[in-house]
Amino acid sequence: MALSREQVAMRVAQELQDGYYVNLGIGIPTLVANYVPDHIEVMLQSENGLLGMGQYPTKAELDADMINAGKETVTAAKGAAIFNSADSFAMIRGGHVDLTVLGAFEVDQNGSIASWMIPKKLIKGMGGAMDLVAGAKNIIVTMTHASKHGDSKLLESCSLPLTGVNCVKKIVTDLAVLEVKDGAFHLLERAPGVSVDEIISKTAGKLLVDGEIPEMVF
């Protein structure tokens, strides 16, 4: 069965390593913070200028001067640092952030990503997404494997305007975990109960399936 949003976040959380500085995008990526394994420490970076994002405040702690990049009120975790936008993007663009997790509309077999603009629909802007995909050491994309109409989001070549080129290395969808390498998607894991055939049928780009594909373990 296809994974829920929470299960996708749980699977992404398994990719976290002790000591990682991580930037989480809006949507499913934000949920990853709820599943950080107990035995490791990660520091969450919010690109508006906060390294060490804590939990939401209590009503009593609510402070208009303390928000995250999604414009939600937050707190600072123990050991947090606050800085200006240029320093924040020096961390991101300078390759100091270990991992970025973000959503996407499409990813292609060369690791290019489209996540910010659908022509002729409302154009809201890219925010920090282009900086994040250009700068992070590792990028994990979370998205559904196919649209509601069944159209694959894993393509030979992205059809929408790009956010970045040749940058995505790993994708966690509701059906599978895939690595992007050498111009192809490599199937690493499948969601429990999801067949390799279903994944093949919903992957439009070049997909390599090597041997037995294990189910994800939670």
Next chain:
Amino acid sequence: MAGFDKVVSSYEAAMEGLKDGDTIIAGGFGLCGIPEGLISEIKRKKTTDLTVVSNNCGVDDFGLGLLLHDKQIKKIIASYVGENALFEQQLLSGEIDVELTPQGTLAEKMRAGGAGIPAFYTATGYGTPVAEGKDVKEFNGRPYILEESITGEFAIVKAWKADRYGNLVFRHTAMNFNPMAATAGKITVAEVEEIVEPGELEPSQIHTPGIFVNRVIKGSFEKRIERVTTRD
């Protein structure tokens, strides 16, 4: 004004000299850390044909969104404008021009502009619509695009504390773009919560040195929160 004393006592004095067609660089992220009173003064002055450089454009009835009602903005350079229905209308009708700019590139355009650096190369946006028409150059085998920096006739910023000499301290994430914006204005105006005497701020804790600031005004702030999220 005597010596280094930059305090002005009215909003009219704070924004004196702003004229039609000027470029204004504004600090703030969403509604956090925005110079509320200076924006209201620009609305009151009815200055038009403005180019506004800011990460966002407020919401319909607050922040820079207030300048959309009387169509004072000709062009906005921003990274994200998705919170504003009025903006969307004016964009679709062609009344306003938008130059969407990656957030880090925008911060760097302000920082470089204020530092006298006219342009810089960045990997951000390479191969995307942002790169169209821009020079591409390879460094160490990786392609980068040339981005031009930004300065403006005015910069408007919001700080927590200032001393009379214009040294600024920001509070929490209300800092955001404000320090970069402060460097990039020919005239930089800081609206602050509290003004103290020179010497009261610890020199090593000052975020923006007074040399970047021309005018300081004590404001009163609504500090509206865009998304109240709590855990209880």
